[in-house]
Amino acid sequence: MELDIRIKMNEKLYLRNPEESALGKKIVRNGIQLINKLGFEEFTFKKLATDSGTTEASIYRYFENKHRLLMYLISWYWNYLEYKVVFSLNNLKDPELKLKTIIKLLVEDHQNKDLNSDYISEKEAYRLLIWEGSKAYLTRSIAKDNKDRLFKPYKDLCERFSKVIREYNPTYKFSHSLASTILEMAHSLKFFKQNLPALTDFPKEPDDKKIVLFLETLLFSAIAK
Amino acid sequence: MELDIRIKMNEKLYLRNPEESALGKKIVRNGIQLINKLGFEEFTFKKLATDSGTTEASIYRYFENKHRLLMYLISWYWNYLEYKVVFSLNNLKDPELKLKTIIKLLVEDHQNKDLNSDYISEKEAYRLLIWEGSKAYLTRSIAKDNKDRLFKPYKDLCERFSKVIREYNPTYKFSHSLASTILEMAHSLKFFKQNLPALTDFPKEPDDKKIVLFLETLLFSAIAK
């Protein structure tokens, strides 16, 4: 079985909905790849146009600028991740197990073959988040972007996470801060492990069990009853 | 008494040492202000030249490009912070007190009147770090930059921090990861509190005692003996 999941995206993210045309999907699919290849700074709509066999002008009909395209992609990822969390937590009763499940979802390389989107690769989106994720909010347009509710997916995920934290320990006072700490550091530590390993204690092994272990012990010691 | 501290900067950061001329200092001083004002993406050497009453060409004689200027400034800040840590920890014996002191230094708005640099404002550098800090490493040039040892100041600070953690609890296995987590989140949470408060549990009050409290409890519960 393959579930073709469709995520409803905030309309402020685009000028024309890229999901509704072959070109739109191509722009998104090639866009994420090209940003991953070049890095966001070196990435341009011109290059994406050439890469996708279309023109700059056509891309501008879908996205106002490259920052909005990045927002679209990151936003998609947070939505997707929340969806995965909901899916994976279904039928789980034990808050401890729920929390461990969330951490695994945050850290594990994404290779889910059941859940899948028809045009955005999970793996590419994950890499994008790790390398470019914080550039989505570290801008002067954050107030406006926030007003446009572009960060809702991230906040929703954080809120869902923090609820499970409070389920585990209702007296813990910093559930949101703790949730965003785990969210942020899951990705930062993956980056550090690869690029600045001195900032971590993780050897360059293929799996990320140590990161999971670190985040788990950090989380559970913080909320110990 | 005012201590005029001078930080030795990695020579790879610049083409010509900006500390050695009035123009160089002006470029750095105005540069940090202008990046803070415009955001790094909107910041250009042209604008800085106009702002500083000089020319683009002159700025290019000091810094290869704006990313290297950012690296210079961030690097300066990490160096400065490590210096402050060393200074503040001097004569302290109790590892617990040492750790609390470090967290305060990370979170507190910087207004130190004793320690001061003649040309970089501590407050401006702190704001720069919060808004633009991660852009220093989230680039495709990280491998090269790392080889040039541009991240040494950050690693040194992290190492110093992690040593105190192990002093407190010699059996704790993730001292570097924990140190970088506290370092990163101190600044992220300050940013979130201001710009995406839903990701935190901190009301919009002027002081940051709650952030300090959160980080302290996170740290000490993780390394509890």
Place this chain on the structure above:
DNA sequence: CAATAAATAATAGCATTACTATCATTATTA
């Protein structure tokens, strides 16, 4: 103090970026 060197200013130029606009052409849909 003059001579020389070094730093800066002034100016120009060039390829690329980040768009906007126009018009022709090809699909789609009514």
Place this chain on the structure above:
DNA sequence: TAATAATGATAGTAATGCTATTATTTATTG
């Protein structure tokens, strides 16, 4: 089949991210 919408082709413009050249000022040192 006519009308509408989407895309392609092409052009253009101001700004960016540089590099180069020459003139002028400032510093140094013989």
